[in-house]
Amino acid sequence: MRQIETHKCFGGSVSVWEHESDVLLCTMRFSIFLPPQTNQGAVPFITFLSGLTCTHDNFTTKAGAYSEAAKLGIAIIAPDTSPRGDHVPDDEDSYDFGKGAGFYLNASQELWARHYQMEDYIVKELNDIVCRNFSLLPDKQGLCGHSMGGHGALTLYFKYPNQYKSVSAFSPIVAPSQVPWGHKAFKGYLGDDETLWVNHDAAALVLKAKNAQNNNEILIDQGLADPFLQEQLKPEIFEQACQSANQKLRLRLHEGYDHSYYFIQSFINDHIAHHVMCLK
């Protein structure tokens, strides 16, 4: 693992690391913010999963999260959104498939299965790396994400309840089986058998997961001026599913806010406080 850059920030540090991934068979980068409290011992942490077209860099430079994380003593990991490198297959005409669009699942289809194993990368390999190398509490970790990364955060939270104790999302894709972004990704990575798709669909998973959960509330923020709201995001589907599953959900709809990092920075402090409270 090689340190690409490091900066003191709010009394803690933000650094970018590069490593060879055995799961994705390529070189990957992630950032980590360590709050000043790591000087006194291990701290809880959040992994923030970014959206389509993003790398680790978008959250790291634009989310404005580190002030509150430093105050509350929580670390934040920001991984990349797909495998990378010239040898990794891509759909160059698509911003929503291939590189920058790994969808946080393990692909099974030829061409994609060799490298696109983002679920195993996030849940296993990267988790092992950060817990081994930094002063983190593996039993006190949560997931947060934006858009495609909100899909990742919610689905991995439901699938790995022993690993993730808290979850929140901004503008998440909550029902990918029912929207164009999800159709395209699932068809490409998982194939035509739609019965397999529900294993990667938050609105389907919450119904199965109801007994496995730790009873923490889920926090979701959604902007009402988000151009993807009607066609791709459809938070009402997830709200309905949570009601059926008795999953506590705090869905906040915000007049005038869009899909950008300006929306994220406006409410990120509430998400950090939410995770700190759940992970106590």
Next chain:
Amino acid sequence: MRQIETHKCFGGSVSVWEHESDVLLCTMRFSIFLPPQTNQGAVPFITFLSGLTCTHDNFTTKAGAYSEAAKLGIAIIAPDTSPRGDHVPDDEDSYDFGKGAGFYLNASQELWARHYQMEDYIVKELNDIVCRNFSLLPDKQGLCGHSMGGHGALTLYFKYPNQYKSVSAFSPIVAPSQVPWGHKAFKGYLGDDETLWVNHDAAALVLKAKNAQNNNEILIDQGLADPFLQEQLKPEIFEQACQSANQKLRLRLHEGYDHSYYFIQSFINDHIAHHVMCLK
């Protein structure tokens, strides 16, 4: 003037605008954050001048300033750092001269004088545009800047005391006549006559300006792990000059912090509070 983008942010809005500059003879962009208080009337404002290689975008996306600006009810303008466009001359081998390096002065030397008039652009043209188009209080404005932009903020503050009532800076070039970045810029834009350089040197200007000032304290933050500290920044020269001039200065030196926007975001709230207090 054309709006390039706009986003709701912390209850206010951040937007990017493009306009034809009569002073620079090219198309320019700037961003403006308007806090929610503009709904109740005009607000004070800060112009943030960025450093070498930057555009309006660096501060806008990376500084994390808008939370505090929304809370305290102050607008922030972020201009570009030089004229732009294929027809504008550049020194393509230099990151510290030509495009991205306008040094907030009016060039007098052939080749550069036609377009590089950043002092008049910031103080006159852009100021007129923003005051005419947005709900701002022209009598309650301050300057903040980073590195080359810290130089711009301090020098324009001293030269236009009736326009700017508050000033602060991160890692400013305080004595450009005495450091390599300044030598190169002043020689190129102003020529070999060094007696003209002091008109654009904060450490020289503070000595002349002592009777003209409004007695507000100047706030400067400087990281001690800044790689440019010893050779280019030299805050001790300005500290000494302020003492001679009876100019109140709060110079804060921060262990471990570098020259990046992670340093700026760590202390930007103090700068915003400083301006709000001075502009009251």
